[in-house]
Amino acid sequence: MALVELRNVSKIYHLGGEEIRALDDVSLDIDEGEFISIIGPSGSGKSTLMHILGCLDSPSHGSIRLDGTMIQSATTRQLATIRNRKIGFVFQFFNLLPKLSVLQNVELPMVYSGISGRQRRERAMAALEQVDMANRCKHRPSQLSGGQQQRTAIARALVNNPRIIFADEPTGNLDTHTGEAILDLFRHLSTEGRTIVLVTHDPEIAAVTPRRIEIRDGKIAEKLDLTLAGLSPKGARVPHEAGGAETQGS
Amino acid sequence: MQLLNTIVAGFKEIWAHKARSLLTMLGIVLGVASLVGMSALIKGMENGMKESMIAMGGADKVLIREEDVPPDQEHLADQAPGRTMYDVIGLRESAPLLRLVSPEMRVNGAMITRGDKATWPSECVGVWPAVLEMNLHTMGHGRFFSDIDEEEARAVCVIGTGIRDELFGSPEEVGHEIIPIGETIQIRGQPFTIVGMLTHYESEEERREREARANAPKQEQAGPQRRRGWGRGNWAFWRKNTTVYMPLNTSYIRFRAAGDRDGIPDWRLSDIDIKVRDMGVLEPALQQARNVMMVSHRGIEDFTFQTQENNLDQINTQIRNTRISGGTIAGISLLVGGIGIMNIMLASINERIREIGIRKAVGASGFAIFSQVLVESLVIALLGAAAGVVASYGMVWLLAHITPTGNLPVITPFALIVAVCFSAFVGVVAGLFPGLKAARLNPIEALRYE
Numbered sequence A: 001m002a003l004v005e006l007r008n009v010s011k012i013y014h015l016g017g018e019e020i021r022a023l024d025d026v027s028l029d030i031d032e033g034e035f036i037s038i039i040g041p042s043g044s045g046k047s048t049l050m051h052i053l054g055c056l057d058s059p060s061h062g063s064i065r066l067d068g069t070m071i072q073s074a075t076t077r078q079l080a081t082i083r084n085r086k087i088g089f090v091f092q093f094f095n096l097l098p099k100l101s102v103l104q105n106v107e108l109p110m111v112y113s114g115i116s117g118r119q120r121r122e123r124a125m126a127a128l129e130q131v132d133m134a135n136r137c138k139h140r141p142s143q144l145s146g147g148q149q150q151r152t153a154i155a156r157a158l159v160n161n162p163r164i165i166f167a168d169e170p171t172g173n174l175d176t177h178t179g180e181a182i183l184d185l186f187r188h189l190s191t192e193g194r195t196i197v198l199v200t201h202d203p204e205i206a207a208v209t210p211r212r213i214e215i216r217d218g219k220i221a222e223k224l225d226l227t228l229a230g231l232s233p234k235g236a237r238v239p240h241e242a243g244g245a246e247t248q249g250s
Numbered sequence B: 001m002q003l004l005n006t007i008v009a010g011f012k013e014i015w016a017h018k019a020r021s022l023l024t025m026l027g028i029v030l031g032v033a034s035l036v037g038m039s040a041l042i043k044g045m046e047n048g049m050k051e052s053m054i055a056m057g058g059a060d061k062v063l064i065r066e067e068d069v070p071p072d073q074e075h076l077a078d079q080a081p082g083r084t085m086y087d088v089i090g091l092r093e094s095a096p097l098l099r100l101v102s103p104e105m106r107v108n109g110a111m112i113t114r115g116d117k118a119t120w121p122s123e124c125v126g127v128w129p130a131v132l133e134m135n136l137h138t139m140g141h142g143r144f145f146s147d148i149d150e151e152e153a154r155a156v157c158v159i160g161t162g163i164r165d166e167l168f169g170s171p172e173e174v175g176h177e178i179i180p181i182g183e184t185i186q187i188r189g190q191p192f193t194i195v196g197m198l199t200h201y202e203s204e205e206e207r208r209e210r211e212a213r214a215n216a217p218k219q220e221q222a223g224p225q226r227r228r229g230w231g232r233g234n235w236a237f238w239r240k241n242t243t244v245y246m247p248l249n250t251s252y253i254r255f256r257a258a259g260d261r262d263g264i265p266d267w268r269l270s271d272i273d274i275k276v277r278d279m280g281v282l283e284p285a286l287q288q289a290r291n292v293m294m295v296s297h298r299g300i301e302d303f304t305f306q307t308q309e310n311n312l313d314q315i316n317t318q319i320r321n322t323r324i325s326g327g328t329i330a331g332i333s334l335l336v337g338g339i340g341i342m343n344i345m346l347a348s349i350n351e352r353i354r355e356i357g358i359r360k361a362v363g364a365s366g367f368a369i370f371s372q373v374l375v376e377s378l379v380i381a382l383l384g385a386a387a388g389v390v391a392s393y394g395m396v397w398l399l400a401h402i403t404p405t406g407n408l409p410v411i412t413p414f415a416l417i418v419a420v421c422f423s424a425f426v427g428v429v430a431g432l433f434p435g436l437k438a439a440r441l442n443p444i445e446a447l448r449y450e
């Protein structure tokens, strides 16, 4: 059984009588330990897909199973718990709380899972070690560079030991060099066995991941964009069609 | 543990906006201070009234008053006997529901002199020893009258400290207390020996004032010593202190028998006070007394009973009215404070939409967000309440210093509890709506919010 199973998921927005299909009948499986990029042009529905996968949003139609739980029938409270325990988010704009220190920001998810203060500190420090930010734990986000802020956000996503990490354009706000460092970090985490879904519109970034899913107009594209062909690193684990685009029926 | 974190977070948030939180709290501070202060003032008033009531003989004292005969007995008005010893003896022997019967015979125009000093007592009356219990007197020095004093109508008297102050000098003036037992004074020109002196009666505030004066450095006085005028201090206590008692027979034989009323001996009493065995049997006891007196008055109803109940009722309604209006004002100001809190909480969550989105994304449930807002609102309200309690103590202290002769305001624990509970309630209610609003925020929209 896959870690995430998406079946015929649609997300429809209604804007003044007009129907916008942000996601249109998407089916998708993600296995444990996969490193996947979701790629597509702006407005194609990548973020929408990620939000639905990450239990931040619910689909208009279709079903999602995450780690054995049916998401579309879960209550908001259950969704909050799932986000807390099983999912880590990394955002384009870092989304750190400016009033809290780096350490407190990383502790935040554990506050909501009711972990004691001492244990929180230990685990947050361990996560900060992993992203090489332990020496800045007392700083405020505003005192950090973009790359440092993003690494803090990654530590926060890691700290509750989630089943899957979603990153929406994690390098979108960083210069090329810093962006590469962040990508290296993700790659490293992937080799440690973490499941990571990377949302991007940059084919070069998508090329880093063994499996790519291309989205166009809310649908998963039939064929992989030619520019991406052959860029796939060898030996990476690709469960379905090797390096191919996704077409999964239900 | 979770709750503790939430409370700590609430405090931090309040600390982060010190000025704003302080201004928000001000409403609650004023509300609590006015609630507690108001109830303290009322309590002080109540205490003062109760003191006066006790000074006048307590709530269970019933006065038998002389009254005009009813219309249907108008033709008998000339034969109205008035209150006499027949009534007193009849009541004592035949009205078992009465605990105490105290006759009083006033000596009219009783000027009391000693050497070149003179004074007019509030009352100079002939009494039975029952008067001590009737008017709640305590002997300070010497003794009360004996049966022999009564029987032989001896020229002895018991005075209050006010009379002593006027004729012998007050402790404040003299520097030590004069106990004039065995001294002779003139009542309407007749020499009387003082055999006893009552204790000094004063209200709580008068005591405080006296002590304050004793502690204050003595002021140089220019010109002649001025007399203390009428109406100084609490009337009920002043009246009680300027009492002169003599045996009942003494007052009759020495002042009334020789003809007070156009040469005819006047044996009518000026007052009969009674106390019933138990306030629970007040009605039947008064009926009994009435029956007895109807016999001794030959059916002419020229008397009436005046209980303290009417008085008490009046005092109680007055207190209740003040309490209601004061409570309403304080309640409104607390409500206004609550609206202020709600306003600030709404502004605060509007500022923090993105933060709420982030918290939700990392797994905060709606309830966690809701309780955080609620706790924050509650903490503001409770901090305000605490400050309000301190402020009300300050206010009471200030009032006590500004008007030392007024009734001392008394802060009751009940008022404090009510004020704090009400502010907590206001805080919770003020936090409900903003809290719900925050909890219902859609995480994605909140994250996208700029």
Ligand SMILES: Nc1ncnc2c1ncn2[C@@H]1O[C@H](COP(=O)(O)OP(=O)(O)OP(=O)(O)O)[C@@H](O)[C@H]1O
Pocket (backbone or CB within 6 Å): A013, A014, A015, A020, A021, A022, A040, A041, A042, A043, A044, A045, A046, A047, A048, A049, A201
């Ligand atoms: N709340 C909303 N109401 C209406 N339409 C929406 C809403 N959110 C998204 N959409 C629409 O859904 C479509 C997909 O949006 P989405 O944010 O998923 O795109 P994206 O692929 O992430 O683009 P980008 O690369 O620019 O971030 C867009 O056409 C957008 O206009």
Ligand SMILES: [Mg+2]
Pocket (backbone or CB within 6 Å): A046, A047, A048
């Ligand atoms: Mg997007």
